[in-house]
Amino acid sequence: MGGVLTAASALADPSLGEVSLTDQDFGRIVALVRQHSGIALSDSKRDLVYGRLRRRLRALRLGSFAAYVAVLEGPDGAEEQVRMINAITTNLTGFFREPxxxxxxxxxxxxxxxxxxxxxxxxxxxxxxxxxxxxxxxxxxxxxxxxxxxxxxxxxxxxxxxxxxxxxxxxxxxxxxxxxxxxxxxxxxxxxxxxxxxxxxxxxxxxxxxxxxxxxxxxxxxxxxxxxxxxxxxxxxxxxxxxxxxxxxxxxxxxxxxxxxxxxxxxxxxxxxxxxxxxxxxxx
Ligand SMILES: C[S@@+](CC[C@H](N)C(=O)[O-])C[C@H]1O[C@@H](n2cnc3c(N)ncnc32)[C@H](O)[C@@H]1O
Incomplete structure (x- = not known):
């Protein structure tokens, strides 16, 4: 199932060419997000993760999610971890919501x-x-x-x-x-x-x-x-x-x-x- 979603994710953004989100990279990202924010990402959130983090790959000029995970887990990863959480969070809100x-x-x-x-x-x-x-x-x-x-x-x-x-x-x-x-x-x-x-x-x-x-x-x-x-x-x-x-x-x-x-x-x-x-x- 993960493989099918991975292929679909990569095809959804032709500008990223061969970039795909492997099970291993997705698993690392899920673990990091959970560890830092408590947000539990299920497999159904795979396309959401792909869509939101591909912008970070572009901003950092990285060619793969493996390289992105390496940045997150590297010695200077703290700043990017904040950006990753900012990208992953769902911020839907409004004035007088649930009045x-x-x-x-x-x-x-x-x-x-x-x-x-x-x-x-x-x-x-x-x-x-x-x-x-x-x-x-x-x-x-x-x-x-x-x-x-x-x-x-x-x-x-x-x-x-x-x-x-x-x-x-x-x-x-x-x-x-x-x-x-x-x-x-x-x-x-x-x-x-x-x-x-x-x-x-x-x-x-x-x-x-x-x-x-x-x-x-x-x-x-x-x-x-x-x-x-x-x-x-x-x-x-x-x-x-x-x-x-x-x-x-x-x-x-x-x-x-x-x-x-x-x-x-x-x-x-x-x-x-x-x-x-x-x-x-x-x-x-
Ligand atoms: C959907 S918004 C809800 C906003 C507002 N409370 C409302 O109901 O309209 C959820 C917010 O929770 C924040 N959030 C998620 N995990 C968090 C955490 N571990 N600590 C603090 N805020 C968190 C997100 O950044 C996001 O802005």
Whole structure:
């Protein structure tokens, strides 16, 4: 089966001539991606890997995937490993994606924060190009008129350094921003040429940081809520179990965890209560 896919992959890009992705090279790449990011690539992702990494071969002027693997595993491979992960990650996101999560934050979490609490911490873990943390920032701004008297911070992290830079710049194509409700778009964004830029009152709430969820975390927390949506779908169950356990440690008592629409903690973590619609509350 691998051989058939290899031939199909090579034929898909005639400009690469004889370059093919052998089982051995694919296996090394799968192992490196898993080791560095936790992303588990099945054989069905072979054409995706081929398509995304052939650009790296071209950029480095390499004639084979074997040569590319040698670069990755060589003494100076660390930089290319970052580029490889950037190329492999799937960064699909959007403003107000899965909007019921932001409704829940505004209507059921923020109004019930303990009386006297003035500190608020929310983590967008796997924030991609920043639409998710900016959506959280807009939700806080509109649900908490006295936000400026709070010590409120949103941490936005992703393993993909290109995405973190995009988020920090805070500029998006106008059609992407059309998913923002008009009154919030008017209040919190400005047109810059053909793009839309997030307002300073949103940017000042967010700290963007490159962070691999599988490695050590530099922050202490605790967080009132963690959004880790459409990220663990790429991880195997043992990796998910470890991650959800670490999220529980990072949340304050009763803190909330939001996961993506096709993700579940069922049989993966016993430390959360499911509130419905992929919203979880820390039990212990
Ligand atoms: C599909 S996007 C989801 C973005 C956003 N959370 C949303 O739901 O719209 C998944 C993101 O997870 C990031 N990611 C994958 N593996 C990661 C890891 N080990 N550590 C941190 N981020 C990771 C990817 O770079 C990508 O930007």
């Amino acid at each position: 019921h999560h932001f409704d829940h934050l505004a209507q059921s979490i923020l109004p019930k924060l303990p009386r006297g609490q003035r500190r608020l911490r929310i983590w967008s873990a796997g924030c991609s190009s920043g639409e998710e943390p900016y959506t959280i920032a807009m939700t806080l701004r509109s649900a908490m008129p006295d936000l400026d008297s709070w010590d409120a911070r949103i941490l936005a992290t992703d393993i993909d350094t290109d995405m973190v830079a995009h988020g920090e710049a805070g500029r998006y194509a106008a059609d992407r921003a059309s998913a923002i409700p008009p009154h919030l778009r008017r209040a919190h964004t400005q047109a810059v040429g053909s793009q839309v830029e997030m307002g300073a009152e949103l940017k000042s709430l967010i700290s963007f940081l490159p962070l691999n969820l599988l490695q050590a975390w530099p922050m202490r927390g605790p967080f009132d809520a963690i959004f880790c949506r459409n990220v663990v779908i790429y991880f195997d169950k043992p990796t998910q179990r470890i991650l959800f356990d670490r999220f529980a440690e990072m949340l304050c008592p009763g803190g909330h965890l939001f996961v993506g629409h096709s993700e579940t903690l069922y049989r993966v973590s016993e430390r959360f209560q499911h509130l419905g619609r992929t919203i979880y509350r820390k039990l212990r």
